[in-house]
Amino acid sequence: MFEDMELDRGLRLGLENLGLETPTPVQAAAVPALIAGSDLRISAQTGSGKTLAYLLPALQRILAEPASRKSGALAVVLVPTRELARQVLKNCRDLAAKTPLNAMALTGGADFKYQKSELRKNPEVIIATPGRLLEHCEKGSADLASVRTLVLDEADRMLDMGFRDEVLQIAAFCPPERQVVLLSATLNHAGLGSVAQALLQQPQTINIDPPRSASEGIRHQHILADSPSHKDALLAALLQQQEFRRALVFANQRSIAERLANQLAGGELKTACLHGELTTEERKAVMTRFRDGRIQVLCASDLAARGLDVPDIDLVVNYDLPRSGDDYLHRTGRTGRAGAQGLAISLVGANEWNLMISIQRYLKLELERSAVPGLKARYQGPGKVKSSGKAVGPKKKKTDKTAAAKKKQRARDQKSRGKHRANVSADGFAPLTRARPKPAAGGNPDSESPGDK
Numbered sequence: 494m495f496e497d498m499e500l501d502r503g504l505r506l507g508l509e510n511l512g513l514e515t516p517t518p519v520q521a522a523a524v525p526a527l528i529a530g531s532d533l534r535i536s537a538q539t540g541s542g543k544t545l546a547y548l549l550p551a552l553q554r555i556l557a558e559p560a561s562r563k564s565g566a567l568a569v570v571l572v573p574t575r576e577l578a579r580q581v582l583k584n585c586r587d588l589a590a591k592t593p594l595n596a597m598a599l600t601g602g603a604d605f606k607y608q609k610s611e612l613r614k615n616p617e618v619i620i621a622t623p624g625r626l627l628e629h630c631e632k633g634s635a636d637l638a639s640v641r642t643l644v645l646d647e648a649d650r651m652l653d654m655g656f657r658d659e660v661l662q663i664a665a666f667c668p669p670e671r672q673v674v675l676l677s678a679t680l681n682h683a684g685l686g687s688v689a690q691a692l693l694q695q696p697q698t699i700n701i702d703p704p705r706s707a708s709e710g711i712r713h714q715h716i717l718a719d720s721p722s723h724k725d726a727l728l729a730a731l732l733q734q735q736e737f738r739r740a741l742v743f744a745n746q747r748s749i750a751e752r753l754a755n756q757l758a759g760g761e762l763k764t765a766c767l768h769g770e771l772t773t774e775e776r777k778a779v780m781t782r783f784r785d786g787r788i789q790v791l792c793a794s795d796l797a798a799r800g801l802d803v804p805d806i807d808l809v810v811n812y813d814l815p816r817s818g819d820d821y822l823h824r825t826g827r828t829g830r831a832g833a834q835g836l837a838i839s840l841v842g843a844n845e846w847n848l849m850i851s852i853q854r855y856l857k858l859e860l861e862r863s864a865v866p867g868l869k870a871r872y873q874g875p876g877k878v879k880s881s882g883k884a885v886g887p888k889k890k891k892t893d894k895t896a897a898a899k900k901k902q903r904a905r906d907q908k909s910r911g912k913h914r915a916n917v918s919a920d921g922f923a924p925l926t927r928a929r930p931k932p933a934a935g936g937n938p939d940s941e942s943p944g945d946k
C-alpha cells in the first residue's frame with residue numbers, strides 16, 4: 494500500500510485524489526530504492542505504472558528537503574515525444590496538486606520566448622524533449638545546476654530517435670551527484686549500455702515486467718488477409734462488430750493511417766488521424782476529443798502514437814504488422830492497462846506471415862487465428878512451413894551464368910538504374926521493406942511528433 498511508504502502528506506492526498514491505493518509492482522520496487530537515493534535502470538512497459546514509479550520519489554525527495562526559491566529545476570524528466578511530455582506533465586500536476594511544487598513541459602513546437610518567461614518562475618520539475626531543453630540550457634534560460642533527479646523515460650526510443658548526444662549534454666549541465674533513473678521497454682537495446690555507463694553510478698536494475706511479455710489482460714489474435722482492399726473491408730467490419738469504447742488502428746506509414754481515417758470517417762464512428770503534420774494544438778485537440786469520447790477510432794503510425802496514455806482503449810488493430818516484436822508490445826500495450834481487458838487484432842497478409850512468426854517467437858506469444866464471417870481470406874497460411882513456422886521459400890533456380898551472360902545482366906541493370914520500380918507485388922501488397930536507417934541527431938524517420946526543436 495502507498496500508506497506504508499514514507500511519503501509527504503501532499504503526495505498522499507494527490508494519490509488519494511487519483512484513487513490510487515496499491516502500488517503496481519514496478520512502483521513497489523522503484524519508489525523505496527529511489528527515495529533512498531539509488532540510481533536505477535528500470536525495464537518497464539507503458540501501462541505498468543512506470544511514470545508514478547519515478548515521479549513519486551522525485552517529488553518526495555524535493556519535498557523532504559526544500560530548496561531556495563531561486564534554485565533552478567530540481568527534477569528533470571527527459572522523454573522522446575511531445576505527447577509523452579504532455580502526459581507526464583499531467584500525471585505530475587495531478588500528483589503534486591496538494592503540494593507547493595510546480596512543473597512545466599519544455600518541448601519543441603511551442604514558443605521559445607514564452608517558455609523562457611515560464612522558466613523564470615523556477616518550476617521545480619521540468620519535463621522535456623531533449624532538443625528543446627538543451628537549447629534552453631545553452632542559452633542560459635534553464636538552470637540545471639541544482640537537479641537532484643534526472644529521469645530518462647523511454648530511453649530506448651530517445652536513442653532510436655538520435656537524441657544520444659543531447660541526453661549526454663543535458664546530463665553534463667546537472668551536478669555530478671544527481672540521481673539518474675533510466676527507463677526502457679528493454680534493457681537489451683543496443684546503445685543503452687554506453688549511456689547507462691556514462692551516467693549511472695552503481696545502479697540497481699529493476700526488471701519487473703519482462704520486456705518480452707505481453708500484458709495478461711490482452712487477447713492477441715490475427716486475421717489473414719488477401720490484399721489491402723481486403724484489409725480495408727476487414728477493418729470496417731471489425732469496427733462494426735466488436736464492442737469497444739475506443740479503438741486505435743496502427744499503420745506503418747502516415748499516408749496509410751490518413752487514408753484509413755478518411756475511409757472510416759464516412760461511416761458511423763467518429764474517427765481521426767494522429768500524424769506529424771498536425772500542429773501541437775491540433776494534436777492536443779485530437780487527443781482531448783479521443784479521451785472524452787468524441788472520437789472513437791484513432792488511426793496512427795507508431796511514432797505519432799508513441800507514449801499515449803488514454804484510458805479504456807479496448808481494441809487495437811494492427812492494419813500493418815509492426816516491424817518488430819518490441820513495436821508490437823508498444824502498440825498493444827495501449828490496451829489491457831492496469832487490469833482492464835483488451836483485444837489486439839493484427840491483419841496479416843501473405844507477405845507478413847514470416848514477420849508474424851518472428852514476432853510470436855520473439856515474444857513467446859501466440860496470436861490466435863480469427864476470422865470475420867463472410868470475409869474469410871483465400872490465403873490460409875503458407876503451403877509448406879519450416880520447423881520455425883516460417884514459410885518455405887521458392888527454391889532458387891540454378892543458373893549457369895557465363896561471363897557473357899553476367900555482362901549482359903550488368904548492362905541491363907545499368908540501363909534500368911534510376912527508373913521507378915513498381916513497389917507492389919502481384920498480390921497487391923507492398924513487399925517487405927527493411928527498417929529505415931536511424932536518423933541523424935535531432936531527426937526522426939516519420940517526422941511524426943519529433944521531440945526536438
Ligand code: AMP
Binds near residue numbers: 538539802831
Ligand atoms: P504508465 O505505465 O505510467 O503509463 O501508467 C499506466 C496507467 O496506470 C495510468 O493510467 C496510470 O494512471 C495508471 N496507474 C499508475 N499507477 C497505478 C496504481 N498504483 N494503481 C492503479 N493504476 C495506476
